[in-house]
Amino acid sequence: MSWWTPQVEATLIAMVQAVVILLVVVVSGAVLSMVERRLLALWQDRYGPNRVGPFGLLQIAADMLKIFFKEDWIPPFADRTFFVLAPAIAMASLLLSFMVIPITPSWGVADLNIGILFFFAMAGINVYAVLFAGWASSNKYALLGALRASAQTLSYEVFMGLAVMGIVAMTGSFNMRDIVNAQENVWFIIPQFFGFCTFIIAGIAVTHRHPFDQPEAEQELADGYHIEYSGMKWGMFFVGEYIGIVLMSALLVTLFFGGWHGPLLPPIVWFLLKTVFFVVLFVLLRAALPRPRYDKVMNFGWKVCLPLTLVNLLITGAMILIIDPAT
Amino acid sequence: MQIAFYLSGLVAILATLRVVTGTHPVHALLYLIVSLIAVAMVFFALGAPFAGALEIIVYAGAIMVLFVFVVMMLNLGESAVEQERAWLQPKAWVGPAVLTAILLIVMVVTLASGDYTGSISGETLTAKMVGISLFGPYLVIVELAAMLLLAALVAASHLGRSEAHDEADLARERQRELNGQRELNDQREFNKQARASTSSPRETPFDASDDKAGTQEGKA
Numbered sequence: 133m134s135w136w137t138p139q140v141e142a143t144l145i146a147m148v149q150a151v152v153i154l155l156v157v158v159v160s161g162a163v164l165s166m167v168e169r170r171l172l173a174l175w176q177d178r179y180g181p182n183r184v185g186p187f188g189l190l191q192i193a194a195d196m197l198k199i200f201f202k203e204d205w206i207p208p209f210a211d212r213t214f215f216v217l218a219p220a221i222a223m224a225s226l227l228l229s230f231m232v233i234p235i236t237p238s239w240g241v242a243d244l245n246i247g248i249l250f251f252f253a254m255a256g257i258n259v260y261a262v263l264f265a266g267w268a269s270s271n272k273y274a275l276l277g278a279l280r281a282s283a284q285t286l287s288y289e290v291f292m293g294l295a296v297m298g299i300v301a302m303t304g305s306f307n308m309r310d311i312v313n314a315q316e317n318v319w320f321i322i323p324q325f326f327g328f329c330t331f332i333i334a335g336i337a338v339t340h341r342h343p344f345d346q347p348e349a350e351q352e353l354a355d356g357y358h359i360e361y362s363g364m365k366w367g368m369f370f371v372g373e374y375i376g377i378v379l380m381s382a383l384l385v386t387l388f389f390g391g392w393h394g395p396l397l398p399p400i401v402w403f404l405l406k407t408v409f410f411v412v413l414f415v416l417l418r419a420a421l422p423r424p425r426y427d428k429v430m431n432f433g434w435k436v437c438l439p440l441t442l443v444n445l446l447i448t449g450a451m452i453l454i455i456d457p458a459t
Numbered sequence: 460m461q462i463a464f465y466l467s468g469l470v471a472i473l474a475t476l477r478v479v480t481g482t483h484p485v486h487a488l489l490y491l492i493v494s495l496i497a498v499a500m501v502f503f504a505l506g507a508p509f510a511g512a513l514e515i516i517v518y519a520g521a522i523m524v525l526f527v528f529v530v531m532m533l534n535l536g537e538s539a540v541e542q543e544r545a546w547l548q549p550k551a552w553v554g555p556a557v558l559t560a561i562l563l564i565v566m567v568v569t570l571a572s573g574d575y576t577g578s579i580s581g582e583t584l585t586a587k588m589v590g591i592s593l594f595g596p597y598l599v600i601v602e603l604a605a606m607l608l609l610a611a612l613v614a615a616s617h618l619g620r621s622e623a624h625d626e627a628d629l630a631r632e633r634q635r636e637l638n639g640q641r642e643l644n645d646q647r648e649f650n651k652q653a654r655a656s657t658s659s660p661r662e663t664p665f666d667a668s669d670d671k672a673g674t675q676e677g678k679a
Contacts, residue, residue, distance in 0.1 A: 214485070245585060249512035253499075256520015260492070263524065267485065267531045275531065282524055289520075306586055 150241045157230050161375040166192040168374075168415050175419040199370075204363035207269070214268035219361070219368035222261035226375045229254040233382050234309045236392045236399040247308040248300065251383065252293050255338055259285045262340075262357050265369070269360035277356025280426060285338055287433045292334035294441040298327045298448040299387055312391035319390040323451075326444040328388045330437045335384065337433070339376035342418035344429060381410035460504050467500035482543040484530050488523070495519045509586040 166181065170188065173180025182188040206215055229251045234240040244250055259282050266278020300306055302323065303314045311320075321328050337344040358369045385391060385406040392399030394406075424432075474494035481487035495518045502511035593601055 211485070214489075217489075244508070245583070246508045246512045249509070249516065249586075253512050253515035253520060256516050256524075259520065259524050260527070263527055263531065267527075279528065279532070282528055286521060286524060293516075304587075 146241075149239055153230060153235065153239070153241055154227065157227065157375060157378060158371070160378055161371045162196065163192055164374040164377065164411065165195065165370065168418075171412065171415045172419050175416065196367075199364055199367040202363040204365060207360050209270045210360060211268040211270070214264040215360075216365070218261050218265035218268060219365045219372070221257065221264070222372040223368045223375065225254045225258040225261070226372055226379055229379055230382070232308050233379075233386055234312055234391060235403050239400070240309070243307070243309060245305070245307050247306045247311070248296055248387075249306055252289070255285075255289060255292070258338075259289075261369075261372075265361070266357035269357070271360055273355070274357050274359050277359070281340060281357060284340075284344065284429060284433075287430060288334040288337035288344075288437075291330055291433070291438045291441040292338060294438070294445060295327045295331040295334060296387060298324045298445055301445070301448055301452060308386055312386055312393070315390040316393055319388060319393075321388045324388065324444070324448070326440055327448075328384075330441045330444075331387070332380075332384060333437060335380035336414070336417065337429070339373060339380055341373070341377065341414060343421040343423050345423065377411055377414050378407070381407045381414065384410050460506075464501060464504035467497045467504060470494075471497035471501065480547065482540045482547065484533075484539060484543075485527070488527050488530060491526075492519055492523050495523065506582050507584045507589075509584065509589050 166188065169191075170180045170182075180188065181191040184190040184194050206212060231241045232244055232247045232250050234243075262281040262285070263278050266274045266276075266281070269275070299311060299320050302320070303311050305311065314320075336342075358366055361369065382403075385403060389406050392403045394402035397405075471494050474490045474497060477490040478487045478494060481490060496515060499511040499514040499519070502508070502514060
């Protein structure tokens with residue numbers, strides 16, 4: 133066959149890889165909703181969903197069936213365009229961010245030289261999902277939730293970017309593969325400990341997870357920006373949140389914990405193990421911590437985390453110049 | 460790359476036109492976001508991914524969010540759409556449009572007569588190259604921009620400070636405390652007098668239980 137060149141083969145392999153990664157991410161996002169409930173129950177001395185199937189494993193199938201067959205209702209007072217657009221942005225922007233994450237030396241979707249910046253761009257777009265959802269719902273709780281969410285996300289994205297710049301300075305590249313390769317001997321958690329602290333806090337805040345789930349605080353806002361959503365539109369926000377957790381865990385592993393590097397086991401196993409560890413950590417945080425007041429969240433972001441990242445960046449720059457003044 | 464450049468350029472122009480002609484404020488903002496993303500795509504197509512990523516992060520991801528934020532807070536209803544429609548009369552936009560069209564013709568003629576045969580190449584400008592040129596030949600401009608931002612920051616923090624309110628609150632609080640103290644003193648004085656009239660030897664601070672005891676004593 134004349135058209136079967138190595139180039140075509142490489143393209144096909146890359147496409148299959150991309151589709152597999154996409155499916156794994158979406159499915160793990162969905163399964164995570166059940167896993168989280170079971171884990172929360174375990175830590176709170178309850179049973180959790182354990183009736184459907186062995187160990188409640190089929191609960192996820194039941195939930196998905198219910199979400200898919202629920203009436204997909206758009207309130208008559210809502211702005212239709214924005215109401216439909218919001219959940220699509222919420223899920224698509226997070227899924228697109230997986231493009232830049234290198235999973236193993238041979239697996240990964242795109243090898244962009246702006247790498248981490250692409251993730252920040254997508255995180256910036258993700259803010260609109262919440263804003264549009266809150267505004268299009270024409271509901272005061274939704275609007276309040278959206279305003280809180282966008283203010284919180286904007287403030288935390290500022291130092292999320294700065295937290296990573298220490299790593300970029302040490303690696304000399306935005307490319308995620310270069311960042312992983314630079315951690316072959318020492319993981320960046322050690323030289324960039326404060327960067328890690330602020331990045332994980334910002335990551336939780338940007339995905340609107342406990343304890344930073346102000347925008348959807350049940351007690352005050354009756355579910356915040358997605359109060360008017362039902363059916364699969366709500367499901368997309370819901371699964372989007374879990375995809376956000378998987379994304380943040382994968383990013384933490386790639387940026388601070390050496391990506392696929394590790395002894396004995398094959399790279400893919402190391403990457404998955406580390407990612408699962410952080411996913412479980414996210415759930416544990418939800419089980420353990422109460423929700424702080426909104427103004428305290430904002431104060432903490434601007435008055436503690438931002439100065440900390442700036443100092444971290446300054447010290448990193450100074451250390452690089454002291455150790456290696458030539459470059 | 461050329462196709463990508465022209466397509467995203469076309470999208471940017473069409474979206475910007477819709478921003479100007481649209482009557483619904485929030486829908487116009489959505490078009491503006493699309494326009495900014497299209498401009499970022501133009502940068503990508505020109506081989507400047509760093510500038511493109513920054514365009515999305517800074518303009519689409521941060522500045523436009525604040526715009527949308529404010530417009531959503533204004534709670535503009537049907538009346539705003541009507542007003543926009545009323546303002547968008549031909550007599551308002553024909554004059555500027557004709558003048559701009561003349562400028563466009565001038566620009567097209569200049570471009571056509573000049574020697575601009577350079578094509579869109581696949582050459583990529585990396586972040587490192589951008590940084591080297593920013594902190595090399597353009598260092599003064601970067602520093603001036605930093606000073607401008609600092610001035611804006613100082614102005615914003617001055618506008619947003621709550622010092623004046625705090626002082627007023629504090630003064631009001633102190634006044635209230637003083638008033639409360641005076642009332643308490645008055646009450647004590649009154650009690651003392653009342654006790655003196657019923658010849659009670661005990662001198663205790665005023666509170667509810669004491670008051671009751673005092674009246675009982677009075678009765679006795």
